[in-house]
Amino acid sequence: MAVDDNDGVELDGGDAGAVDHVIRDVDVNTVRFRVRGVYTHRIELYDAYRDTHHGFPLMIGEDAVNNINCFKDSIPSLFHPYISRIQDVNPDGNCGFRSVAVGLGLNENRWLFIRQQLLHEMDSKEEWWRTVFDRIAFQEYDRLRHTIDWQDVKAAPVSRWMWMPYTGLLIAQRFGVIVHLLSIAGNQTFFPLWFGPHVHAQHQIVSFVHVKSAHFIHVKLDGDFPMPPTNALWNLHRNDDAAEWENIYSDRIERFKKKMATDSDNFSQYVTNYG
Numbered sequence: 713m714a715v716d717d718n719d720g721v722e723l724d725g726g727d728a729g730a731v732d733h734v735i736r737d738v739d740v741n742t743v744r745f746r747v748r749g750v751y752t753h754r755i756e757l758y759d760a761y762r763d764t765h766h767g768f769p770l771m772i773g774e775d776a777v778n779n780i781n782c783f784k785d786s787i788p789s790l791f792h793p794y795i796s797r798i799q800d801v802n803p804d805g806n807c808g809f810r811s812v813a814v815g816l817g818l819n820e821n822r823w824l825f826i827r828q829q830l831l832h833e834m835d836s837k838e839e840w841w842r843t844v845f846d847r848i849a850f851q852e853y854d855r856l857r858h859t860i861d862w863q864d865v866k867a868a869p870v871s872r873w874m875w876m877p878y879t880g881l882l883i884a885q886r887f888g889v890i891v892h893l894l895s896i897a898g899n900q901t902f903f904p905l906w907f908g909p910h911v912h913a914q915h916q917i918v919s920f921v922h923v924k925s926a927h928f929i930h931v932k933l934d935g936d937f938p939m940p941p942t943n944a945l946w947n948l949h950r951n952d953d954a955a956e957w958e959n960i961y962s963d964r965i966e967r968f969k970k971k972m973a974t975d976s977d978n979f980s981q982y983v984t985n986y987g
Contacts, residue, residue: 770796770934786923787931788894790971794937799930804867807928808874808920812883814930815918830860830879833886840906844949845878852878874928877943881905884946888912890957892919892933892940899940901965908953909960938968 767789768780779798787795801810801820809827810820818825834841834857845852860879862872876893880902884891888911891902909915919933939961950957958965 767792768795769793771798783921783923783929786896787921788896788899790938790968791894791931791933794933794935795931796934797930797932801929803927805870805873806862806868808876808879811920811928811930812918815920815932816887816889816916824863827860827862829886830882831857833882834860841882844881844905844945848945873926876922877902877945880943881945883918887916887918889916889918890961892917893922894919894931894940895922897922899968900943901940901961902943902946903950903954903957905946905950905954908956910956936964938971939964940968941965 768776768784770793771777771780776798779800782800783798784792787798799811799814799820801807801814806823806827809823812826813822814820816826834853838853842853845856856875856878859872859875860882862868877900880891880893880900883889884902885904885906888904888907893900893902903909904911917933919931920928921931923929942958942965946954
């Protein structure tokens with residue numbers, strides 16, 4: 713998605729600090745940088761600039777570097793080249809819902825709206841969702857609903873924190889988005905369960921990371937990044953229309969699996985529970 717076709721100046725190692733803007737093309741290997749107001753599209757800039765930003769070539773500026781330093785070890789390295797933004801949110805027990813709000817383009821303070829929408833999703837399709845969750849354990853639907861039903865201004869207690877991966881299914885279905893849950897412990901993708909990809913002309917992605925064992929942050933993924941495997945419950949309960957989501961993104965999911973098969977760290981495929 714080119715913005716400017718002007719020929720640019722060459723950038724050597726001494727010019728790295730002069731970069732004041734980045735244009736993200738679909739392929740991260742064709743990232744454009746603006747050096748003193750002039751755009752360049754030399755592909756070899758990617759490696760030179762990546763080395764100065766801890767493997768996050770799409771992130772620019774002091775705030776970006778601070779976030780990289782704070783959270784890079786909690787984000788699987790496979791995704792580092794594709795992350796254009798890391799946004800921390802208030803760690804008040806609503807951080808998961810705050811991160812979803814940011815991913816949807818809202819202010820993080822709209823966390824209550826996210827909770828309310830997810831409650832409406834559960835209540836309006838109770839029979840369907842009980843089929844999904846109560847097969848896991850007796851009254852699992854009620855336990856999940858309890859974690860979401862918090863509307864107080866004070867910090868949410870542990871019993872009201874976002875319960876993943878279950879809530880990921882609700883988010884994808886309610887907002888019609890693709891959800892990526894990332895963690896050093898495991899990564900997974902959630903698509904809507906009961907409608908296909910052609911319902912929306914454009915597919916919006918909401919990605920967030922579980923960090924430091926008890927906190928969520930928002931990350932924005934750009935470009936043709938590898939996608940984590942689909943959630944096991946989604947595989948079990950999605951209808952035929954929804955199955956097309958996985959077909960459309962199968963190449964990217966397979967790239968992730970191949971990378972994991974050769975990665976020495978070899979992340980686990982599924983995250984079972986975040987308190």
